[in-house]
Amino acid sequence: SESTDNETEKEEDDGVSKEEKENRLPLLKHVYLIMKICSKQWKWFLLSYGLLLVNCALNLIEPALYSQMLTNAITMKSFDILKHACFLLAAVQLAEAISSTAKTTCMSYATNKTTKQIRVNLFKAILHQDISFFDENKTGQLMSRITHDSDSISNSLPGYIETTTENLINFFGALPIMVYYSWQLSITAFITFPISLILTKIYGLYIEKLSEKANDATAISNETVQEVLAAIRTVRSFASERTEYGRYTKNTDDWFKISLKSIMASTTFGLVWYLMWNVEDVLVYLYGGYLTINGRMASENLLSYVFYHWRLHSALNSFTNMFSDLMRTIGSSRKVIYLLNRKPVLDYENGSETPEVLGTIVFDGVEFAYPTRKNVEVLKNLNLTIEKGKTVALVGPSGNGKTTIVSLIEQFYAPKSGQILLDGTNIQNIQHEYYHSKVALVAQEPTLFSGSIRDNILYGYENGSEEEMLKVAKMANVHEFVEKLEKGYDTKCGEKGIQMSGGQKQRIAIARALIRNPAILILDEATSALDSESESLVQDALNCCAKNRTVIIIAHRLSTVKNADKIAVIEKGQVTEIGTHFDLMKNIDGMYYKLVSKQLEPKKEEQKND
Numbered sequence: 165s166e167s168t169d170n171e172t173e174k175e176e177d178d179g180v181s182k183e184e185k186e187n188r189l190p191l192l193k194h195v196y197l198i199m200k201i202c203s204k205q206w207k208w209f210l211l212s213y214g215l216l217l218v219n220c221a222l223n224l225i226e227p228a229l230y231s232q233m234l235t236n237a238i239t240m241k242s243f244d245i246l247k248h249a250c251f252l253l254a255a256v257q258l259a260e261a262i263s264s265t266a267k268t269t270c271m272s273y274a275t276n277k278t279t280k281q282i283r284v285n286l287f288k289a290i291l292h293q294d295i296s297f298f299d300e301n302k303t304g305q306l307m308s309r310i311t312h313d314s315d316s317i318s319n320s321l322p323g324y325i326e327t328t329t330e331n332l333i334n335f336f337g338a339l340p341i342m343v344y345y346s347w348q349l350s351i352t353a354f355i356t357f358p359i360s361l362i363l364t365k366i367y368g369l370y371i372e373k374l375s376e377k378a379n380d381a382t383a384i385s386n387e388t389v390q391e392v393l394a395a396i397r398t399v400r401s402f403a404s405e406r407t408e409y410g411r412y413t414k415n416t417d418d419w420f421k422i423s424l425k426s427i428m429a430s431t432t433f434g435l436v437w438y439l440m441w442n443v444e445d446v447l448v449y450l451y452g453g454y455l456t457i458n459g460r461m462a463s464e465n466l467l468s469y470v471f472y473h474w475r476l477h478s479a480l481n482s483f484t485n486m487f488s489d490l491m492r493t494i495g496s497s498r499k500v501i502y503l504l505n506r507k508p509v510l511d512y513e514n515g516s517e518t519p520e521v522l523g524t525i526v527f528d529g530v531e532f533a534y535p536t537r538k539n540v541e542v543l544k545n546l547n548l549t550i551e552k553g554k555t556v557a558l559v560g561p562s563g564n565g566k567t568t569i570v571s572l573i574e575q576f577y578a579p580k581s582g583q584i585l586l587d588g589t590n591i592q593n594i595q596h597e598y599y600h601s602k603v604a605l606v607a608q609e610p611t612l613f614s615g616s617i618r619d620n621i622l623y624g625y626e627n628g629s630e631e632e633m634l635k636v637a638k639m640a641n642v643h644e645f646v647e648k649l650e651k652g653y654d655t656k657c658g659e660k661g662i663q664m665s666g667g668q669k670q671r672i673a674i675a676r677a678l679i680r681n682p683a684i685l686i687l688d689e690a691t692s693a694l695d696s697e698s699e700s701l702v703q704d705a706l707n708c709c710a711k712n713r714t715v716i717i718i719a720h721r722l723s724t725v726k727n728a729d730k731i732a733v734i735e736k737g738q739v740t741e742i743g744t745h746f747d748l749m750k751n752i753d754g755m756y757y758k759l760v761s762k763q764l765e766p767k768k769e770e771q772k773n774d
């Protein structure tokens with residue numbers, strides 16, 4: 165396993181995962197996909213393009229128009245003509261201003277709309293991924309992809325459209341004219357041209373790689389910010405501010421180093437480029453001069469040739485800049501396109517069945533290893549039947565697979581082999597929303613959202629009525645503490661529920677699970693982290709909601725487990741004992757007996773102390 169560890173480290177250094185490398189698209193396909201994304205706004209792009217042409221035309225005629233009329237006015241000594249000339253000039257300038265600003269407006273509209281679309285689609289694509297994807301990809305980095313990288317696709321577009329047009333006109337206008345003036349001289353250009361294309365391509369590919377790296381570096385530094393801010397209390401209590409500041413400084417430093425490489429590359433490329441075209445220039449003057457001196461070329465033709473030759477240079481030059489910008493865009497859009505196209509391994513939208521649910525869950529020979537640790541078998545041939553309407557407790561030492569069983573019922577992951585059946589239907593075939601309206605989870609560390617208590621109880625059940633909300637709030641002992649709050653159910657819970665106590669959070673989470681009246685309720689150590697007073701309140705709530713539904717409860721407190729209809733001991737991913745409390749206590753060598761007696765011992769001491 166050591167070698168695999170090393171591999172993952174290397175992958176992280178690269179910033180590109182193995183899976184991603186395998187799915188890397190060829191350049192043209194990639195460009196095509198970018199174009200496809202942008203083409204949704206083609207009307208606006210086209211309109212701004214038309215306005216650009218109008219603006220160019222007006223720009224071109226303005227000086228000619230004005231000088232013509234001014235000359236007229238002066239030669240004819242006519243103040244009227246002068247007035248007309250001024251009005252006309254004002255009108256042309258106004259038209260120019262309007263076309264120019266309208267162009268910018270349309271372009272901005274199109275690009276921002278594209279950005280919006282990419283962001284929304286990206287968020288949707290990321291939401292669609294399987295949970296194992298989130299085990300590997302960090303929140304801050306994904307956020308960076310949505311906010312930072314998605315912009316880079318659309319924001320550079322207007323530039324390309326404008327400069328491409330300009331350059332194409334200049335290039336294809338100048339080239340035939342040059343050949344017309346002297347095909348011999350044009351040969352120098354035809355030699356230099358392919359060389360510069362090759363150079364541009366090499367440079368462009370390098371820039372693409374650098375820009376991808378730069379974006380990865382940005383993503384990593386954003387990840388640091390996200391992680392640190394989310395854990396600010398832990399940072400403060402361990403006095404790690406300086407360390408974290410150092411980590412972020414290093415992250416941004418990495419980014420800066422990559423940018424520096426990019427600057428160096430651009431300087432080198434620019435120098436080589438100018439040198440090459442300078443040599444070509446000198447050749448043109450030498451050879452052109454030679455041809456003219458020998459009488460094989462008219463001197464005014466040489467001058468015109470040189471003029472167009474410059475035009476060609478500048479067209480090529482800005483074309484190169486544009487190409488490297490394009491490669492930069494491609495580099496930074498790699499991850500965006502990859503994420504947009506990634507198909508989740510376990511697609512929650514695959515299921516379509518909506519069978520009647522009574523609440524019997526069967527684990528049939530389930531084997532499972534976490535995708536991030538493929539060679540560690542967490543569940544080994546697990547067979548377990550949880551009958552409808554019964555309360556089943558899963559107990560066992562920590563790290564032996566209890567939460568994993570819950571995660572499989574929740575379909576966060578799929579079994580490697582074997583299947584999980586709900587009333588005879590493989591749970592993977594059941595429609596997603598339908599399934600989760602029947603199966604509800606109160607997790608080990610429930611996460612609340614930053615909205616109000618009401619919002620949190622109604623989460624995923626937004627159309628629920630106030631009566632339904634109040635009913636479950638009372639069942640879950642939420643009402644009891646909400647009544648004392650000034651704002652009642654409108655009290656905000658804070659980010660991740662930080663403004664609530666552990667017991668309050670847990671009870672809100674129970675109400676949230678109960679409101680959909682699930683056939684199956686899963687409680688993963690729902691009371692373990694609580695003090696005894698909150699525990700008994702939560703316990704009350706649980707007893708009250710266990711009626712008429714299947715309850716799967718994971719707990720290590722004897723008081724919680726004892727009254728279950730069935731207790732299953734989970735050891736190393738297998739069921740090693742199963743039965744009622746009474747049955748299991750008979751087996752003095754069993755794990756259950758051991759767990760129970762361990763709990764009773766310290767309690768006796770406590771009682772003595774009291």
Ligand code: ADP
Nearest residue numbers: 299534536537542561562563564565566567568
């Ligand atoms: P518990 O019985 O305490 O609930 P778990 O089911 O949480 O145990 O964990 C079982 C094993 O799986 C542990 O060895 C744990 O390290 C591992 N594990 C838990 N979650 C993940 C995960 N997301 N990725 C990889 N391994 C995990």
Ligand code: MG
Nearest residue numbers: 566567568608
């Ligand atoms: Mg657990």
